[in-house]
Amino acid sequence: MPEPKKRRARRGEPLPGPSALVLRGDLLDPEEIRDSAERNYEVYGFFGISVFAEVGGTTFDDIAATKLARARWIAVFTAGDLIASGLELWDTGQAPHYDVVHAELAELVGRFVDTPHRIVRNEHFQSPDEGG
Amino acid sequence: MDIELDADLNAEDDEGLNWSVLSAAAHPEVIKAGAVVTAGRDRYWSWVKVVRVDPDGQVHFEQISAAEAQEARKLANAS
Numbered sequence: 001m002p003e004p005k006k007r008r009a010r011r012g013e014p015l016p017g018p019s020a021l022v023l024r025g026d027l028l029d030p031e032e033i034r035d036s037a038e039r040n041y042e043v044y045g046f047f048g049i050s051v052f053a054e055v056g057g058t059t060f061d062d063i064a065a066t067k068l069a070r071a072r073w074i075a076v077f078t079a080g081d082l083i084a085s086g087l088e089l090w091d092t093g094q095a096p097h098y099d100v101v102h103a104e105l106a107e108l109v110g111r112f113v114d115t116p117h118r119i120v121r122n123e124h125f126q127s128p129d130e131g132g
Numbered sequence: 133m134d135i136e137l138d139a140d141l142n143a144e145d146d147e148g149l150n151w152s153v154l155s156a157a158a159h160p161e162v163i164k165a166g167a168v169v170t171a172g173r174d175r176y177w178s179w180v181k182v183v184r185v186d187p188d189g190q191v192h193f194e195q196i197s198a199a200e201a202q203e204a205r206k207l208a209n210a211s
Contacts, residue, residue: 005188009146025142026176036140039153043190050142070141070178070195094148128133128170128178129198 008044008099011091016053018080022089022098023063024051025071027119034109040099047108048090048099053079058096065124067096072125077117085115133177136162136169137191141176145192150180154189163191168204 016022026032033049040048052063060076068074079089087108088101102108136159139152152171157163163182171180171193179201180193196204 006190026173032140032173035138036143039140039156040143042153043151043188050140050144052142067144068142070172071176073175093144093146097144097148126197128172 005042006044008046008048008090008092011095013055013091013095015083015089016055016079016098018078018083020079021054021060022051022077022079022082022100023053023060023068024049024075024077025068025073025122026075027073028075028113028117030109030113033112034105037105037108041105046090046099046101047103047105048092048101049108049112051077051089051098051100052096053089053098055096061124063096064122068122069124069126070128071122074120074122075117076120077115081116082112085111087111087115133170133174134158135172135174135177137171137180137193138173139171139180139193141172141178141195145190147192149183149192149194151193152191154185154191157191168196168201168208 037047090099138156167182178195
């Protein structure tokens with residue numbers, strides 16, 4: 001595996017509360033998630049799965065309509081359930097972006113997809129084929 | 133839709149831009165600053181504009197609308 005190249009900035013914020021919703025665009029495909037986590041390792045040196053959390057007044061609808069506007073489906077977790085699954089939430093990049101992290105790739109993917117969640121249709125979906 | 137740059141559109145860099153890597157491009161030679169391509173995966177993709185490509189191959193981009201993509205490609209073809 002290639003050597004990690006970049007240091008990831010952390011915001012230094014407290015963990016989201018246990019009931020805070022954590023969103024990831026699209027259905028949960030373990031192979032795609034694995035690819036994303038490996039790519040994150042390749043660039044930043046840790047296995048991470050990108051998500052967005054309801055923090056700092058940012059709501060589910062805010063995230064769905066902006067960050068995830070091109071996602072027809074959204075996987076919805078709570079921060080508490082992810083932590084209870086033995087995963088870490090790192091406040092990477094700019095709020096409300098987070099990485100779900102575990103030192104072992106297989107554990108990260110397995111624990112993430114096995115964490116209680118629901119899949120909802122994105123009511124703010126904007127088709128990439130349309131002008132808006 | 134043919135995806136020109138495989139990417140996880142959830143992923144953001146430290147500036148809040150989406151990112152992928154050059155090795156994930158179908159045709160890496162077209163991935164340059166200002167290029168307009170499709171990025172993402174089958175169910176979750178967008179037209180995007182490449183902001184920059186780092187020396188290590190990390191590609192930073194922003195999502196744009198289909199109308200913006202059409203306009204950008206029209207301008208590129210005219211020049």
